[in-house]
Amino acid sequence: MSEYLANKTFEKADFTLNTLLKGEYENCKFLYCDFSNSDLSSIKFLDCEFISCNLSLATLTKTSFNDVNFKDCKMLGLRFENCNDFGLAFSFDSCKLDHSSFYKLKLKKTIFKNNQLHEVDFTECDLSSSSFDYCDFLNATFDKTNLEKADFRTATHYIIDPDKNRVKKARFSQSCLAGLLTKYDILISQ
16 A cells, blocks of 8 residues: 655655655655665655755656755766656756756756756757756767757756757857857867
8 A cells, every 4th residue: 555645844764774655745845865776666756845865876667756846966877767757847956966867758847957967868858948057067968859948058068969959049158159069179269
């Protein structure tokens, strides 16, 4: 039997030792919790907040994240494409998402703020109208990605090929335009 928990706060819980019970969590807060290497498969999170948690290498098979906010979380190596994509909606603020994958997900209007996204895979992802305020995309992959109307004005270290990605009306800062021209191997002076 699965659990239903609402309006509950979990603080400093170690879910590497005691697994989070399968079920639905609505309007719950997870503060300073450790989910690293945990199995979160088939768990539903609705209107939840994760603050200063470690979710690195957690299993997300059929996990539901509906209107979930992540702040100051360590989220290395997560396979978000394994999540339940029905109603999938989240935001990330000051998180470390290195080596994670959003392959083929529809993430329109997603807010990424102050995140480290090193070597993250956005292949065939729909990120249209998303915002990437002060995000670091070192070695991130954009291939057949929909970036229409996305905002990269304060983002850094991205390499995006406009011939392989949809970038119509996306916003970029003049100082980082080199990330759109990398394939041409040209030298740009300031």
